[in-house]
Amino acid sequence: MEPDVSYTTEEIAKLLKISKLTVYDLIKKGELPAYRVGKQMRVDARDLNAYKQRAKGGGMLRPEGGTAGSPDPGAATPASAIPATARANAAQLVITGQDVGLDLLARHLEKRLPGVRPLRSYAGSMDSLIAMYRGEADIVSTHLLDGDSGEYNTPYIRRLLSGFSYVIVNLVSRQAGLYVAEGNPLGLSGWPDLGRPSLRLVNREKGSGARVLLDEQLRLHAIPRERIIGYEHEETSHLAVAAKVRAGEADVGIGIEKAAAIVGVGFVPLIRERYDLVMLKTPATAPWLPAVLELLQDRDFRAELSSLQGYDVSQTGRIWLET
Incomplete structure (x- = not known):
């Protein structure tokens, strides 16, 4: 019998020598079963060992996740490749960023969309956009100043997500x-x-x-x-x-x-x-993206967000750019 041990996402990343965002991607795709304890996601040792055995059967783990010769972890996974139990479970949305307002967003989304399980990844703005480019994040937060134009976020997003359809919407100022x-x-x-x-x-x-x-x-x-x-x-x-x-x-x-x-x-x-959210417009995001935009306009959500010291919600929910 395997010991009754579980690991955090940070511990999994260290054990497998991959990034924490790749761990979230594996959880999101149903390849690595996980459950929530408070705000923290955990993976049981037996599930980790089972994943490692499957990975060995398909080739060596790549440094950024996946196996040698396997599709890029950011690419879409065919439904047939996802276990039936994972498909039956709630959809998992990776929300990146460190602001406490994102924790509030995750809690409200979980109540509003019973079929959605938000996962929090505490990554910086640039790393968050790169994770979205690679298919490892669903809702990313960013506050990147372009000194030449004086504009926040949009210049960076245009460069990093060139060729994607996306929406940029304000969370707070x-x-x-x-x-x-x-x-x-x-x-x-x-x-x-x-x-x-x-x-x-x-x-x-x-x-x-x-x-x-x-x-x-x-x-x-x-x-x-x-x-x-x-x-x-x-x-x-x-x-x-x-x-x-x-x-x-x-x-x-x-x-x-x-x-x-x-x-x-x-x-x-x-x-x-400007602290903005970025979401891609794809068939995969279509079921939940409108609910996020609606939540950002919700009076109760904005009132709770404004109670956090130093936050201006006068532009919350405003769409800055939609491609």
Whole structure:
């Protein structure tokens, strides 16, 4: 008898040496049975071992999931290749992004669409769009500033999803800026201040919206990143960045207002960013996409979303672009 052990998606990714988004893709396709414990998805050891045996029978696992000689994991899977039990289960939607508003969206969708099981993947904006391109995500969130046009998201989406039909719709607007020590003892007030020689920065990971925002502002203000102390010091969330500033391990970080309020650190607002959702328009998304757009217009949902500090819902549900 196999031990009564289960694994998180992060543990599965490490064990199989694949990305967490690929794990979600396997769950979504019914190839790796999973169940929810609170907000977390888990996979039993016996199901993992069964999957590994099937993978060995079809070839070696590729670094990004699937087997050698098998179709790309982002490609559509024929219905005949999905177990009957998986087809009978609820459809699984992978929602990527780190904002708490996405957790709220997932809960409301689960109530509104009984046949849908939302899965949350905590990926950055750029990684989320790449996951959508590869077929590993269904609803992606993004807040990527194009410094040249001053526009959020659309320039990046046009380039990355060229040839796809999609819809870009607003979830919230929110203030982004600088995390500083309480009382702002260094008197930081704008992007040019990041060029101060002795200033210590704590950064976000590559591909995150906050990292893109920082890099675009450094470029626009001609501040060489090589001269910034701590530019290579990366954290993977707004909360972690704010916590480093509060602890005195850095003088400044980039992030959103809500995290500053939670951690209890000073905040200098510099830009109002658009936090949008992107969904592909395909036969597979047709059963649930209209319900998502309808939910974003729902008065109760918007009221609950607006109760989260620092969120502006005046544009929630507005479609910025539909191709």
